[in-house]
Amino acid sequence: MIHAETLRAEVDSRFDDYLETLFGLLRQPSISAQGIGVDECAELVTQTLRDAGIDARILTTDGSPVAYGEVGPDDAEFTLLVYGHYDVQPPEPLEEWDSEPFEPTIRNERIYARGVGDNKGQFLGSILAYKLLSELGAAPPIKLKFLIEGEEENGSKNLRAFVNTNRDLLSADAFFAADGPMHPSGRPVVFFGVRGMLAAEVKVRGANRDLHSGNWGGPIPNGAWKLVELLSTMRTPDGRAAIEGFYDGVTPPTEFELKLLEEIPFDEAGTKAHLGITEFDGPADMSYYEKIMFQPTFTIAGINSGYTGAGKKSVIPSEAVVRLESRLVPGQQPDQVLEAIEQHVRMYIPDAEITKLAGQPPSKTSPELPVSRAAVSAMEEAYGVAPVVMPLLGATAPNYVFTDDLGLPAIWTTYANYDEDNHAPNENMTLRAFRDGIVASAVLFQRMAEVDVT
Structure with a gap:
């Protein structure tokens, strides 16, 4: 050699x-x-x-x-x-x-x-x-x-x-x-x-078009509020997904893998300063790298509804869209997680449109x-x-x-x-x-x- x-x-x-x-x-x-x-x-x-x-x-x-x-x-x-x-x-x-x-x-x-x-x-x-x-x-x-x-x-x-x-x-x-x-x-x-990945879009609707918030405000469903209220049911305060079946099959790290995580150099204060944050998100009982490698995520990648341009527009949004992304860990499959998300969404908004955008195990x-x-x-x-x-x-x-x-x-x-x-x-x-x-x-x-x- x-x-x-x-x-x-x-x-x-x-x-x-x-x-x-x-x-x-x-x-x-x-x-x-x-x-x-x-x-x-x-x-x-x-x-x-x-x-x-x-x-x-x-x-x-x-x-x-x-x-x-x-x-x-x-x-x-x-x-x-x-x-x-x-x-x-x-x-x-x-x-x-x-x-x-x-x-x-x-x-x-x-x-x-x-x-x-x-x-x-x-x-x-x-x-x-x-x-x-x-x-x-x-x-x-x-x-x-x-x-x-x-x-x-x-x-x-x-x-x-x-x-x-x-x-x-x-x-x-x-x-x-x-x-x-x-x-x-x-x-x-x-x-x-x-990690694997699932990307999906959820679209919810109120009326069949945007409406004047004065003439129609009160009795008419607001698409944006429907979406916000839905999202509030999907995550716990400690950062875990509150979706039944989401964690099915998740394989925890072995003792050897946990030891490897402990040996990875990590500057907590420097990382926070670099990112301009004061606290990390996610379960407090998990280390930084355990969250990165062995904890699936449930991320809002983007939200769109109503008007956010220059000036003011008095409107009740008829539609609201969210792009969701989950990074998956060993033991999960994209379609399994998508099914869990779909079942949860339909409990609250049966007519929501759910579209799979991408998935990889x-x-x-x-x-x-x-x-x-x-x-x-x-x-x-x-x-x-x-x-x-x-x-x-x-x-x-x-x-x-x-x-x-x-x-x-x-x-x-x-x-x-x-x-x-x-x-x-x-x-x-x-x-x-x-x-x-x-x-x-x-x-x-x-x-x-x-x-x-x-």
Whole structure:
């Protein structure tokens, strides 16, 4: 096994070439939400895989193509499925960029470009890691399969169908992805799952049109008040959902996971000051990270009713709309939670309109598995410091496709700097973060060869 410091020196000697490869990807727009440059970028990623010595090809979906590649012995005892996405967020507002979003620029030891941290600079680290090990005569005796999709920033809407159509092709012993920012302390993060998500809209009505609040005020139902009174029945003062069946199936954290939560660095006072708040919301008997990872949410994402423009308008609103969002935890399913919400709403307003907007199940891998422990150990060796280990993130990703549909343990790491500003103007990745990501994947691939999957 080649150790991290040796790998780092080898990366440094090739770093100009690695930067040029990255810059080529960054110069190619690939905005899935707008359909700009996606096919061209898929071809470029496929060629990048081939240039690294990986057998690669384009695979079609009902939307954006997938760049797929594999390398390693067919009789390998361990197969790792490596995931990434080549699509990026729209760059707007363009006037807030200090340089062109699709012309990578180095300033202050950082690479500035749309997609550099999310996710081109991160998945490229794994491709270059294999190339480096191969050039050093140390390609690990495992099978590597690369799945780089083009719709993550647009909801990965065709990923599940693609994966299930290609189950045999994508069969593996574990799933790995590098995505997201490091911890504010500068330590890498290893996480093993994500919360799910349900988004729904509830629309209630009073009269069949807005009415004069003087001529009609009193006997005529007010759509806004109907909605406000409904919402007041749906949440308890301590922040829990007051909806029967909402928490059915919720799986509490294990003792090992609770211990991991205690070890996550957290600056309570600094966080409150940063957000301009004095108290945290939610159940008082739960820690900050337990609320983030193991407590489902019931969030009002937006409300619309009546008139709030300039001046005054005397009106009884006929209609009121609320957008609700719940982040779901292991043991919950979007449709199960939606049904509970629907039953609750109809107890109070039988004719309310309820529309499901989006849903994605939660997913979690045990951090106690041998493959999970191997990944944590690899990140510690690569970075020279213990990573921050999180049982799961509060955010949502299509992790369930790999854990539930393919039955794989899923490991996620973060290679981008904490202040990468992904999705924002001036997205960036430090040169060090890009360099260290290559080293980290190289160490990880070697460690995976040592995992006993029997």
